[in-house]
Amino acid sequence: MIKQQYLGQEKIKKRVSRNGGMGSRCSCRWRRGRWSLKPIVTNTPLTPCSEAALMFGRGMRAGIDRREQKKAAASLEAELLRKARSAAGLVETAETREHDRERKRLADQYDGFDMRIEKHWTEKSLEEMTERDWRIFREDFNIGYRGVNTVLPIRKWEESGLPSLLIKAIDRVGYKKPSPIQMAAIPLGLQQRDVIGIAETGSGKTAAFVLPMLSYIMRQPPMTEENEADGPYAVVLAPTRELAQQIEEETHKLAYYTNYRIASVVGGQSIEEQGAKLRKGCEIVIATPGRLLDCIDRHYAVLNQCNYVVLDEADRMIDLGFEPQVIGVLDAMPSSFLKPDEDGAVLEANRTYRTTYMFSATMPPAVERLAKKYLRRPVVVVIGSAGKVTDNVTQRVFVVKENEKPRVLEQEMESVDEKRVIVFVNTQRQCDNVHRHLEELGYRCTILHGGKTQDQREAGIKGFRDGTYNCLIATDVAGRGIDVPDVALVINYDMPNNIENYTHRIGRTGRAGKKGVAVTFLTLGDTGVFYDLKKLLEESKAAVPPELARHEASKLKPGSIEAKSRKDQTVFAA
Numbered sequence: 001m002i003k004q005q006y007l008g009q010e011k012i013k014k015r016v017s018r019n020g021g022m023g024s025r026c027s028c029r030w031r032r033g034r035w036s037l038k039p040i041v042t043n044t045p046l047t048p049c050s051e052a053a054l055m056f057g058r059g060m061r062a063g064i065d066r067r068e069q070k071k072a073a074a075s076l077e078a079e080l081l082r083k084a085r086s087a088a089g090l091v092e093t094a095e096t097r098e099h100d101r102e103r104k105r106l107a108d109q110y111d112g113f114d115m116r117i118e119k120h121w122t123e124k125s126l127e128e129m130t131e132r133d134w135r136i137f138r139e140d141f142n143i144g145y146r147g148v149n150t151v152l153p154i155r156k157w158e159e160s161g162l163p164s165l166l167i168k169a170i171d172r173v174g175y176k177k178p179s180p181i182q183m184a185a186i187p188l189g190l191q192q193r194d195v196i197g198i199a200e201t202g203s204g205k206t207a208a209f210v211l212p213m214l215s216y217i218m219r220q221p222p223m224t225e226e227n228e229a230d231g232p233y234a235v236v237l238a239p240t241r242e243l244a245q246q247i248e249e250e251t252h253k254l255a256y257y258t259n260y261r262i263a264s265v266v267g268g269q270s271i272e273e274q275g276a277k278l279r280k281g282c283e284i285v286i287a288t289p290g291r292l293l294d295c296i297d298r299h300y301a302v303l304n305q306c307n308y309v310v311l312d313e314a315d316r317m318i319d320l321g322f323e324p325q326v327i328g329v330l331d332a333m334p335s336s337f338l339k340p341d342e343d344g345a346v347l348e349a350n351r352t353y354r355t356t357y358m359f360s361a362t363m364p365p366a367v368e369r370l371a372k373k374y375l376r377r378p379v380v381v382v383i384g385s386a387g388k389v390t391d392n393v394t395q396r397v398f399v400v401k402e403n404e405k406p407r408v409l410e411q412e413m414e415s416v417d418e419k420r421v422i423v424f425v426n427t428q429r430q431c432d433n434v435h436r437h438l439e440e441l442g443y444r445c446t447i448l449h450g451g452k453t454q455d456q457r458e459a460g461i462k463g464f465r466d467g468t469y470n471c472l473i474a475t476d477v478a479g480r481g482i483d484v485p486d487v488a489l490v491i492n493y494d495m496p497n498n499i500e501n502y503t504h505r506i507g508r509t510g511r512a513g514k515k516g517v518a519v520t521f522l523t524l525g526d527t528g529v530f531y532d533l534k535k536l537l538e539e540s541k542a543a544v545p546p547e548l549a550r551h552e553a554s555k556l557k558p559g560s561i562e563a564k565s566r567k568d569q570t571v572f573a574a
Contacts, residue, residue: 126159141180146380151191153183161190163218165257166211173253179204184381186212189355194339194375197359199383206250206483209236209310209357214255216308216355217283223261228281231301232263234308236286237326239316241266241454242461246483247312248286260284265301267291268454275300289317289325296332303333310357311370315500318366330374339376392510395540397520397533399547405493405521406437412491412519413443413471419488420464423473424505426494434493435473448474476501483511492520499532527553 121133129137134152138144143153154160156177157170178186181199188195189212199205217233236251238244248264255262265274265287271294278285278301285292285301295301309330311317317326337354356375360367371378400408413421423438425431428449438445446460446469457477464472465484472478476496487509496502502520509516522533522545530553537544548554 121155126155141183142384143180143184144382145184146382147378149188149193149379151187151193151379154178154187155183160186162186162211162215165218166214166254169254169256170211172256175207179208180383181205181381182208182211184383185209185357188379188381189213189357190215192216192353192355194356194378195358196371196375196378196380197357197383198380199359203383205312205359206247207254209312209359210247210251210254212355213284213308213310214251214258214260217260218258223281223283225281227305229302230304231278231306232282232285232303233305234284234310235292235303235306235329236284236310236312237289237292237317237329238286238312239288239320239322240477241268241288242448242457242478243313244286244288245458251284251286255284262286265291265295266454268457271295271298271300289322289329293325293328293332296329303329306333307337307352307354309333309354310359312359314358314367314370315360315364316504318364318370323366323370326370338374341376391540392515393506394515394517395506395520395537395542396517397522397537397543397545397548399522399524399545402523402525408521409434409437409491409493410441412489413438413441416470416489418470420484420486421471421489421491422478422484422487422505422508423471423491423493424478424496425473425475426496428475430494431473431475438471438473443471444469445471445473448472448478450475450477476505478508484508485511486514487511488516490516490518492518495520495522495526495529495533497528499529499536502529502533503536522548527551528558530554531557 119128121129121137124133137153137155157167157175160167160178162170181197181203185195185197185205185208189209195209197205197208213234213236220233221227223233236244236247238247244264244266248262251262261280261282262284263274263277263282263286265278265285267288267290271291274291275295275298278295287295292301296303311326317323333354337352339353356378358367358371358375358378398408409423423434425434428451431447431449435445435447446463448457448460452460460469460472461484463469472484490506490509492502492505496505506516506518506520509518520533530548530551534544534548534554537548
């Protein structure tokens, strides 16, 4: 069967003989009133089936050493050449012998080299990469695209096409290689394509939009007294003050070798001081939507030359009710810079168009509607699965009663030592209660919630980062985008009301390739998220508590027809 399929031989049917196995080598005749067998004597010897050359076409037989095949093929070819010369009456000369020796030398040179095995993409230069290599590259880093995209990702910083000053800043910060979202999103930003980035938390989204933004600003005229009155070149919108200030810190690091001015416009600070800073001129504004819209309404800021817009954690901004403010900021920019929305439209070479980035860990319908209105033929970059927890986080869930939470919290905190811990709660009152309990146990704690002043919030985050405090008790204000290095443990003292907030909370640990642990205290009052939590734990291959797996609420999705029908039956039975 192997010979027939791979070596091209015909299938030889075995004849079934009824004459004692003599087969066709005997002749059956009627002689003297009876049948007799007479052997057929021939001078032709029995020849075996012709063997196909092993190196011919697809001729490869399992178990045969490829090097020996090549040597045999080279010897056979040399022998055939000698026979052909002899049959043609040609005399073997020194030139023909030299030609044979050269062929043998080339055969020995490639001895052991398997032509079927191609080099991996990591061993190839950029010019040697094939379509198959790029496909394998995207699969290795779980990079997916939606929409029309002809821009290839980057493999390393040296091949990114970023200006030398930015490459120098990257080396100074210590980024050895780009993360998957940076590999996919940076080349698109350099080509001024609109991008929707969906990636897990802690994946490096900030640098993915800051680097192409800085590269865009480098191509613009220098900011002078003549053009600074037209406003900044780029605007970054973030849902919370803490995230905006964190983006500002990261931008300062990556713009270290430039003279760009970066203004932070957030609530909780004097709007007059921020307005004065904006009037002096700056290249980049990083802001929360509400405060930036206030500055525009009071004529502290204009966006006449802003053509680079980033919406970071866009779903969170919508959840917090900032959609009108976001729309107000986007409408304050000149609509004439928007790209044409028609398919196949050609962009003018010497004209500046608006580039819009949207980044988030999830992409709900409200954000998709916003993207459809303000983005032009965007490329959707998906890293992994949207809303999925990174594999670097170990999830543990305990089903407890409300009055058992303080005791279980003490047990979990005992294993922490001096490592950083974030404890998430749902209300400001619960924040104060947990803070008081942990301080009595001797832990160095700080609080972060919306009831604190801006100075108190900044001091708390700063103290947590520099090690003054090793425990942060916070509401969902700290659940999005806050990046504190080396957070070893996240504790959900209260389970959030939806699975998206759960995903963002536990994403505060296990960042930048490091390992982390997330512990959740679940009560019977959290049945609204039982189904989604169970599904998420199963997808992450984490242990599902038996109480959660057996509970009726974990078997049917809330709001589904089956869940409503079962609820109606329960009410009717009661």
